[in-house]
Amino acid sequence: SQLTDVTLKSYGKNKDELIQRALMDNDFMKHLEHGQILTIMDCMHPTSLTKGCCVIQEGDDGSTVYVLEEGMVEVTKQGKKLCTIGPAKVFGELAILYNCTRTATVTALTDIKLWAIDRQGFQTIMMRTGLIKHSQY
Numbered sequence: 001s002q003l004t005d006v007t008l009k010s011y012g013k014n015k016d017e018l019i020q021r022a023l024m025d026n027d028f029m030k031h032l033e034h035g036q037i038l039t040i041m042d043c044m045h046p047t048s049l050t051k052g053c054c055v056i057q058e059g060d061d062g063s064t065v066y067v068l069e070e071g072m073v074e075v076t077k078q079g080k081k082l083c084t085i086g087p088a089k090v091f092g093e094l095a096i097l098y099n100c101t102r103t104a105t106v107t108a109l110t111d112i113k114l115w116a117i118d119r120q121g122f123q124t125i126m127m128r129t130g131l132i133k134h135s136q137y
């Protein structure tokens with residue numbers, strides 16, 4: 001129906017704007033090429049968790065990069081509070097970018113909505129353009 005079309009279109013647009021804003025705001029990702037940003041936006045899938053849930057556990061192997069769409073999360077390290085993160089922010093990028101274990105614990109302070117991309121998808125996007133770049137020189 002027309003209503004469904006309109007709803008889907010605006011949802012898609014909001015998703016892209018939110019994810020793009022989050023990537024541009026992140027020190028490690030703001031220098032990505034436009035094509036990489038578009039591919040990341042394309043590959044992200046929605047997920048949600050309820051208040052109190054642990055999204056990321058310090059020390060675990062990381063497998064997902066997140067963009068927070070709605071709600072608040074808290075970042076702690078060895079039990080000490082580092083900060084809270086609100087909508088349109090990236091988190092969970094460090095373990096994937098640096099191939100290390102999770103550097104902190106991230107807990108949902110409210111019910112949250114997230115966009116997620118897995119390690120393999122994320123690294124493929126990074127590597128693909130890295131290889132293309134490399135072959136140009």
Ligand code: CMP
Nearest residue numbers: 062075082091092093094095102103104
């Ligand atoms: P990662 O190490 O994959 O998982 C935990 C995440 O918490 C980390 O990626 C960052 O996104 C985030 N994080 C870690 N340390 C800080 C900090 N000092 N301030 C804000 N966010 C942090």
